[in-house]
Amino acid sequence: MKLINVTNSHSRLVMQQLENTDAEMVRVYTAGNTTVIYTEAPLHNEILLVNKKRAISPFEIDEIKTRFLKRMPSGSYDAKDISILNDGGVVEISIPKAPKELLT
Numbered sequence: 001m002k003l004i005n006v007t008n009s010h011s012r013l014v015m016q017q018l019e020n021t022d023a024e025m026v027r028v029y030t031a032g033n034t035t036v037i038y039t040e041a042p043l044h045n046e047i048l049l050v051n052k053k054r055a056i057s058p059f060e061i062d063e064i065k066t067r068f069l070k071r072m073p074s075g076s077y078d079a080k081d082i083s084i085l086n087d088g089g090v091v092e093i094s095i096p097k098a099p100k101e102l103l104t
Contacts, residue, residue: 001031001060001063001064002031003029003030003031003036003064003067004029004030004031005027005028005029006028006029006030007026007027007028007029009028010028013026013028013037014026014028017037017039021039021041022041022042022043023039023040023041024040024041024042025039025040026038026039026040031060031064033051033052033053033054034049034050034051034056034060035049035050035051036048036049036050036064037050038068042097043096043097044094044095044096044097045068045072045077045094045095045097046092046093046094046095047064047065047068047092047093047095048090048091048092048093049061049064049090049091049092049093050089050090051089051090052089053089054089055088055089056086056088056089056090056091061084061086061091061093064093065082065084065093068093068095069095072095075098076097076098077095077096077097077098078096078098081095081096082094082095082096
């Protein structure tokens with residue numbers, strides 16, 4: 001599965017996220033009909049998958065989750081704390097970060 005960075009095409013969404021949430025960084029990707037919004041905040045990372053035409057498959061969820069977890073430093077999250085909310089065409093993956101005092 002290929003993700004294409006389309007953040008520049010969604011500047012309004014990015015600005016709203018940065019202004020109205022605790023997000024420090026927002027990136028938007030597309031994988032065909034699926035839009036992926038990746039957000040980094042001080043205490044958690046969020047991955048939102050949206051497909052208005054069909055339900056998102058478990059394979060897609062696992063593939064995208066694995067891709068973004070590889071980018072995070074090892075030990076910065078606990079895999080058992082990751083939560084996935086699946087509503088068919090909308091999936092939210094929440095990755096709580098380990099407290100910094102535990103990382104040192």
